[in-house]
Amino acid sequence: MVKEIERAGLPVVHICTIVPISLTVGANRIVPAVAIPHPLGDPSRTLEEEKVIRRKLVEKALRALQTEVSDQTVFAE
């Protein structure tokens, strides 16, 4: 899906937990997530803390979308 949406002409950022799979399927901008059943959250924290984690991941995703890339790039930091 990531690749076909990109092919339609839109930059896509893939927020996902298993980065090697994302690299294999061909995502170009990748942001590693927290865990499989809760990629943008952490149930061991309070809901407020979780939202902070989520906000940071989304901010990172938006930064990735604003970054020119020529090849597959993992935005780890």
Place this chain on the structure above:
Amino acid sequence: MTFRVVHYINQFFAGIGGEEKAGEVLPELRQGVVGPGAALAAELKGQAEVVGTIICGDGYFAEHMEEATAKILELLNSCKPDILIAGPAFNAGRYGTACGAVCDAAAKQLGIPTVTGMYKENPGVDMYRKNTFIVSTADNARGIKEAVPTMAKLALKLLKKETVGLGPEEGYLERGVRRNYFLEETGAQRAAAMLAKKLRGEPFVTEYPMPVFDRVEPNPAVKDLKNATIALVTSGGICPKGNPDHIEASSATKYGEYDISTFAALSEADSETAHGGYDPTYANKEPNRVLPVDVLRDMEKEGVFKKLYDKYYTTVGNGTPVANAKRFGAEIGQKLKKDGVSAVILTST
């Protein structure tokens, strides 16, 4: 002498539990066969013995690949194995990835042969096909009857150091390994024969298949985020409560398109996940953990970007055929492009 086989399986095939246990089961070693190991042992026909079974949860493995691999290697080494057989994993993506990674590590660090089994579209295939023998299986566990004998036969050949034939003959997926051998006819004669067949419209088999690099060039970055419209897409199965369009829990044949224009956030009262491939507890309780509508709505209000697109698109990425996912992606991409969306955030579980 009898060869020593160690078998690697996940928490599901070990009978420990399904998705609810996937993240909890740490690598462990049990003596002898467990689950599908019984069928494997029977096929080894007394020439090799399954001395131990290593079990690890798929979720645990995927989220702690380095630690899990190190621990599994340690357990494996303690068994003094002659070979490692993993799976088969069919079309289970995380299980296939784990099988491939464990085989790869065992071959590299312990120097033993390895065999696993997967459906050809399993993401583990492209990641590890060069490093291990991956027997081609059906896409679901009903194919175990065909998969296990092929895996056992190949394993015995490797143990006895017999010559292993080409992938299509032995039942494994091509590894991209070339071996030199002599033929009676020269390359020119074979090429001319192939061309003649092609001209006559007859079937022919190429001797050098071209690799398929299906890559899409990255699109230019978003230059003016303040005026951008951002859309959300997910393969994590988030949908309105009750799953009105009946998106399948696995092997999805459709995607949903749902309005969020009036939503400040998703909640357990209005949304849930249709995904059958991970423990849904956390997504059902707080769906923003998979589809971050709450945070994006906040940022829209703050003016970080102009607009959160009114709809989100969703499907279940669980054993979903690549052809379906391609079609969903192409259709979604066209709709978003037509509606002037600037960029997409796609979340996966």
